[in-house]
Amino acid sequence: MVKYSIKDLEKFSGIKAHTIRIWEQRYQLLTPKRTETNIRYYDESQLKYLLNVTLLVENGFRISHICSMSDEEFNKNLKEVAEKGLQTKEDNHLSVAVNELVLAMLELDEQRFEKIISGSLLQRSFEETITKIIYPFLKRIGVMWRVGEVSTAQEHFIYQLIRQKVIVAIDGLIDRKKTGEKYLLFLPKSEFSDLLILLFTYLLKNRGRQCIYLGADIPFRDLKQVTEITKPDVLLTFVKAPASKIDTQAYVYELSEKFEEKKILISGNPYFMDELDFPKNVRLISEVEDLIEMLTE
Template identity: 45%
Template sequence: MSNYSIKDLEQLSGIKAHTLRIWEQRYNLLSPKRTDTNIRFYDDDDLKLILNVALLNDNGYKISKIAKMTVEEMKSEVLKLTERSFAYDDQIHSLIIAMVELDEDRFEKIISTNILKIGFELTMLNIIYPFLSKIGILWQTGSIHPGQEHFISNLVRQKLIVAIDGQLYSGGGKKFLLYLPEGELHEISLLFSCYLLKSHGHKVIYLGQNTPDTDLNNVYKVHQPDFLVTVITTSPSGEQVQPYLDSLSERFSDAVILVSGYQIVGQELTIPSNVHVMHYLKDIKEYLHSLTSVV
């Protein structure tokens, strides 16, 4: 069972904390609990309720009508809506509920339906990544438990691997070496980069998580890639990031190095000339379009 602040509910549902407090008082929608030190918090049931309320409200249901519904009536209406609505926010709300309930079947249905409707790439960019961004901040602050985060990450990872396997290399294009530094385990962004590169006809050498420097050096010498791609989310961190970038630039001076991740984006770093910061995944897509087109 996870604990959420009203700011967490605001972030996940898109409903302002001020509005949530008004609804709480006027319609008795929520029943916040209190810690031993009298701090208000909300549980998983409260989060699911507010996500359902937000989805219904966004689709034209008046709050006065929603407040009169039972939990089951709300859930039934939400399921009907999400089956016929492909608004991104609606789908993201549904994924959050599936995460809270650890409901693999529901998660699978939401993702598969969206992939069929709008394709894998748009599903990743417009639904899965905004969803992961919402829950990632909560996971880092301890508002959701690691089991929920691992549950979702592994399901997304499975989807990515299947999509990557469907991209066959037919020759040509540029050569990219993808890896995560030693100690770095957050692989989803790197996997999606792999998918984008392969879908654009480029050659990918994929080393994956926690790559020792010696292995990276050896593979680079053998394959001599045009580009290195890495994502630094947790490791290296802090004061270690700048010397790590400088070392990469020096060791692989003949390659273009594309970097992204929490420890890179928005940090005060001196970026070497052959290193390019990718602020968003869409940056990688735009960068690919700047390269020679591959048939």
């Protein structure tokens, strides 16, 4: 069983730890459990409950009212909030949407996933859904996965649902005359999680850029061969696997040296990417907004 600290609850729900403690003391919102050494912790059901409470709070319910609800009333209000399309201010709406996606992942609930994505697409473009909901959600679960709070099955479940949406969106783009730079998108050898590269492909194609998408696990030798054939202007890659800082730095240098005439964009492990040395033809893409800003320069 995964054990969550109060800081974990703060991180995943957006509710300050101090506020959670006040809610516990004043309204008995949650009752923390204790380890054999008397350390407080919370289980997955309590995290899910807090995320649902957050959903109601963001929709105007007072915490005192929420804590006095019966289970039946709580679930009824939760359902009504979901069905009315999350009538909140924009920032709160986005935060709620991300929390809803977390719940959909934890509960392996495809219907819940479809509802939140469909609700977003009624209000904003697919690109805005990517930048304001999907990408922040992926950043959150990246943290959750690294500390063992999301199983591989849960991660794969939600990744595949998002991946399907992105592929359909790419296929649905109107074919326009592509006169911009040509991008070659790929993952290095032993990298298999291509979701972020697919998101980048959509953003690029939506702006009329030419894209050659190679996918995952591309050996360096094959990359050189494809580059010679297709002659791209820009190489774009993503390093996520738990490679060391030294190995990643070596890969950056190798890319820069072997493709010195090309512009190279690279994204990856947030824990040390910004500490690397980037040669003049290599640019770090730390956030999806970095790519969008670059495309508008």
